[in-house]
Amino acid sequence: MENGATIANDGDFDNTPTNLTKPTTAATLTIRVIKSFTFRTERSLVLHDVDLESTTVWQLKERVRQAVKTQPGWKPYRTVELDTLKLYTQAHGSKTTNLIINLDNDEWIFSDDSAMLINLGLENESEISFFNLALYQAFKQDPETKWE
Numbered sequence: 001m002e003n004g005a006t007i008a009n010d011g012d013f014d015n016t017p018t019n020l021t022k023p024t025t026a027a028t029l030t031i032r033v034i035k036s037f038t039f040r041t042e043r044s045l046v047l048h049d050v051d052l053e054s055t056t057v058w059q060l061k062e063r064v065r066q067a068v069k070t071q072p073g074w075k076p077y078r079t080v081e082l083d084t085l086k087l088y089t090q091a092h093g094s095k096t097t098n099l100i101i102n103l104d105n106d107e108w109i110f111s112d113d114s115a116m117l118i119n120l121g122l123e124n125e126s127e128i129s130f131f132n133l134a135l136y137q138a139f140k141q142d143p144e145t146k147w148e
Contacts (some may be wrong), residue, residue: 024052027124031064032088032101034131035080037139038146040100043077052122057085058113064130081132085110087120088127101129103140 026049035041045067065082068074087108110120
């Protein structure tokens with residue numbers, strides 16, 4: 001259906017945007033775990049039932065690090081020191097032309113580990129990049145990809 005519309009029990013369309021369909025205490029977030037900017041190596045981790053009102057940036061980082069350490073299929077990502085979160089896009093927002101990370105808006109980097117996710121403007125179906133800051137800064141200086 002267009003714009004995330006669903007059919008209600010009575011046959012009418014529910015035009016509620018998907019970012020508003022869940023409470024902020026049970027949000028779904030997509031974390032784009034980035035191994036290499038140059039080779040566009042990224043894997044997405046979908047987290048369900050994230051409480052944006054009580055979860056800090058540090059807690060989110062730890063939850064993702066734990067998933068990378070323990071879940072199958074993440075072995076290639078275990079060698080990267082993941083230390084930085086940055087908003088990639090909000091639900092129904094425009095996406096960047098870079099397929100791996102939003103190189104614009106460095107103010108979207110979550111620099112305060114004690115900040116609550118809700119206070120950073122996160123909502124249901126937000127996408128967040130998780131990466132190594134030094135690798136990101138080097139890529140910004142020379143944004144050449146070698147994946148072809």
